[in-house]
Amino acid sequence: MTTDATALFDVGERIPGPRKDPAAAGVVETVIDEACRTLHLPTIRSRFEEIAATALKERASYKDFLADLLEAECLQREERKKARLVREANFPRPKRLEDFDFAANPNVTPEQINSLADPAWVTAGQPLCLIGDSGTGKSHLLIGLGTAIAEAGLRVRYTTTANLVNELAEAADEKKLGRTLARYGRVDLLCLDEFGYLDLDKAGAKLLFQVFTEREERRAIAVASNAPFSEWKQTFTDPRLCAAIVDRVTFNAHIIETGTDSFRLAQTTRNRRRRS
Incomplete structure (x- = not known):
């Protein structure tokens, strides 16, 4: 495959439609799930499908999609920290x-x-x-x-x-x-x-x-x-x-x-x- 990988993250590049092969889609979801568990990213793990659907609907770029994922994780992590400090x-x-x-x-x-x-x-x-x-x-x-x-x-x-x-x-x-x-x-x-x-x-x-x-x-x-x-x-x-x-x-x-x-x-x- 000769396509430049960096082109996938160009601001103008839009997220393509859903994969037609259900098996391939299942593999991707499994990889995401396991990676999120390993990296301790519970919010991304639970919300990536929802955020991906929104990005697809709004024809967001890859960078926008990634930013939304990370923002959701950071916000939820901050809320968990607040709750923990109040509890302690x-x-x-x-x-x-x-x-x-x-x-x-x-x-x-x-x-x-x-x-x-x-x-x-x-x-x-x-x-x-x-x-x-x-x-x-x-x-x-x-x-x-x-x-x-x-x-x-x-x-x-x-x-x-x-x-x-x-x-x-x-x-x-x-x-x-x-x-x-x-x-x-x-x-x-x-x-x-x-x-x-x-x-x-x-x-x-x-x-x-x-x-x-x-x-x-x-x-x-x-x-x-x-x-x-x-x-x-x-x-x-x-x-x-x-x-x-x-x-x-x-x-x-x-x-x-x-x-x-x-x-x-x-x-x-x-x-x-x-x-x-």
Whole structure:
């Protein structure tokens, strides 16, 4: 065969009609299927016939057809990566920023929150503090922002403060504290919920302090607390340790005060009034 192979990929070259020999077509499909398995291209493997049919209908060039195949694979791979990063973040329930009711809590502005959906503050290692009473949307914002950051391609980990301290204490007992601290030190954003809900003894506070020290000015931490900074000394009973933790959480931090009026309670009250 003397035909120049490069001519097949000329921009002007169009995809020919379907092969008339069913056996030959079957062989080609088998080759494509096996190649896609070997190269780990699941989207091309599942969609090449559909995309080929569209290319044939639109009389696309070989290059256009190839571009469509690769684009479909890249887009689907990106979606799978987003889903994996969100799953690995270990959020307790799905919450998204677009579902937050800003009208119910005027203390929080969409502009402020949407700016934090950009991962620049995370890559800069800046802290985030969400301070407010229960029912004001702190956890929703913490999970929603964590989800947005994960979908931007960064590694996120969610946990409550009590669970983290318990995990660190167990790791210390099993001589695995260094490994656990390193694991929490590697994630780009650590989301700590229910910060300040429980009083910590000196040993627990020291363990938590090691996490903050491990991440200081390198990796971002976001905390949600129902207590203002002035009351954190009730959680961290050692005054020096408390001051050190507050210093690390607030240095170059984004601080959002969600207020004191529970819109969950207000919503429940309105629903009861409607029913009655």
